[in-house]
Amino acid sequence: MRVCRAKIDLLQEVQPGAFLLGLAAPGISHEARPGQFYMLKIGEEADPFLPRPFSWLRRGPQASCNGDRVEILFQVVGKGTARLARMPLGEELQVLGPLGRGWEFDTGGFPLLLGGGIGAASLISLLEELPPKLRLDSWALVGARSGNQLWCGEEMSRMGAKVMLASQDGLKGFHGTVLELLKHEQDSLLRAGTEVFACGPWEMLRQVALWASSKGLPCQISVETPMACGVGVCLGCAVRLSGSRGYVRACQEGPVFRAEEIEWD
Numbered sequence: 716m717r718v719c720r721a722k723i724d725l726l727q728e729v730q731p732g733a734f735l736l737g738l739a740a741p742g743i744s745h746e747a748r749p750g751q752f753y754m755l756k757i758g759e760e761a762d763p764f765l766p767r768p769f770s771w772l773r774r775g776p777q778a779s780c781n782g783d784r785v786e787i788l789f790q791v792v793g794k795g796t797a798r799l800a801r802m803p804l805g806e807e808l809q810v811l812g813p814l815g816r817g818w819e820f821d822t823g824g825f826p827l828l829l830g831g832g833i834g835a836a837s838l839i840s841l842l843e844e845l846p847p848k849l850r851l852d853s854w855a856l857v858g859a860r861s862g863n864q865l866w867c868g869e870e871m872s873r874m875g876a877k878v879m880l881a882s883q884d885g886l887k888g889f890h891g892t893v894l895e896l897l898k899h900e901q902d903s904l905l906r907a908g909t910e911v912f913a914c915g916p917w918e919m920l921r922q923v924a925l926w927a928s929s930k931g932l933p934c935q936i937s938v939e940t941p942m943a944c945g946v947g948v949c950l951g952c953a954v955r956l957s958g959s960r961g962y963v964r965a966c967q968e969g970p971v972f973r974a975e976e977i978e979w980d
């Protein structure tokens with residue numbers, strides 16, 4: 716984990732309300748594992764005071780800093796992300812990370828990636844670092860409210876995954892949620908050794924976890940619980956464990972968990 720000041724060398728609107736951000740600083744990306752995240756302090760002002768968590772999308776490539784660079788895909792939802800979207804190129808941000816526990820992918824199972832909304836961004840780094848054969852063998856189902864918000868699907872397709880899209884407004888792909896698409900296509904998607912990786916809104920993760928359990932599939936989920944410190948101190952990111960085993964911190968013990976670890980009710 717590092718604390719650094721990183722220069723914004725890219726800020727581009729890639730779909731309505733979603734921006735690709737490039738950050739360059741010595742050492743920023745060396746230790747990053749797929750599924751880990753960074754806390755970004757946005758601006759020098761007191762408001763927004765707290766840093767905001769974002770998954771990294773990819774390292775490099777056009778490094779302005781000897782390869783020490785990460786890209787982040789973010790969606791504007793409130794004042795922090797709105798402020799971030801207006802920042803000028805060349806401005807520096809205070810960055811903490813990489814943080815948390817990322818995806819485990821050394822089991823050799825066939826990856827089935829499920830991304831909901833901007834949560835799909837966390838799966839791009841996973842796909843990128845899968846062994847090439849597994850990447851080409853993987854399925855990715857990406858869903859969003861609107862067909863205009865499916866940027867990650869195109870990216871995953873370029874990376875070699877077999878992609879299916881779902882949009883709730885029916886503009887692109889299957890008309891419905893990613894869960895409805897999954898259930899519709901499950902007979903053609905499932906193979907012996909399928910392993911599920913999912914990131915998206917809590918309700919989507921809950922349903923994925925139940926579905927994977929009913930099929931007896933190993934399943935990892937990445938939660939996007941709001942965070943204040945990102946380093947395990949404030950306990951603001953607590954997630955309840957199954958079986959009355961108490962709570963864990965999404966920023967330290969997660970954000971990636973085995974689905975059966977979590978209390979979903």
Ligand SMILES: Cc1cc2nc3c(=O)[nH]c(=O)nc-3n(C[C@H](O)[C@H](O)[C@H](O)COP(=O)(O)OP(=O)(O)OC[C@H]3O[C@@H](n4cnc5c(N)ncnc54)[C@H](O)[C@@H]3O)c2cc1C
Nearest residue numbers: 752767768769770788789790793794795796939940941970
């Ligand atoms: C580990 C992790 C990785 C993340 N990765 C990404 C990413 O790659 N790209 C991306 O766009 N976003 C990501 N997020 C979500 C991102 O952190 C929030 O969208 C951001 O903090 C919102 O800040 P804001 O100041 O714009 O909104 P605020 O003004 O803080 O909030 C605006 C509204 O959004 C709600 N809200 C804020 N944060 C969340 C949240 N985490 N979940 C649900 N509702 C929320 C608030 O309750 C409020 O209603 C991630 C979150 C976590 C925990």
Ligand code: FES
Nearest residue numbers: 945947949950966
């Ligand atoms: S965000 Fe503070 S403990 Fe997790």
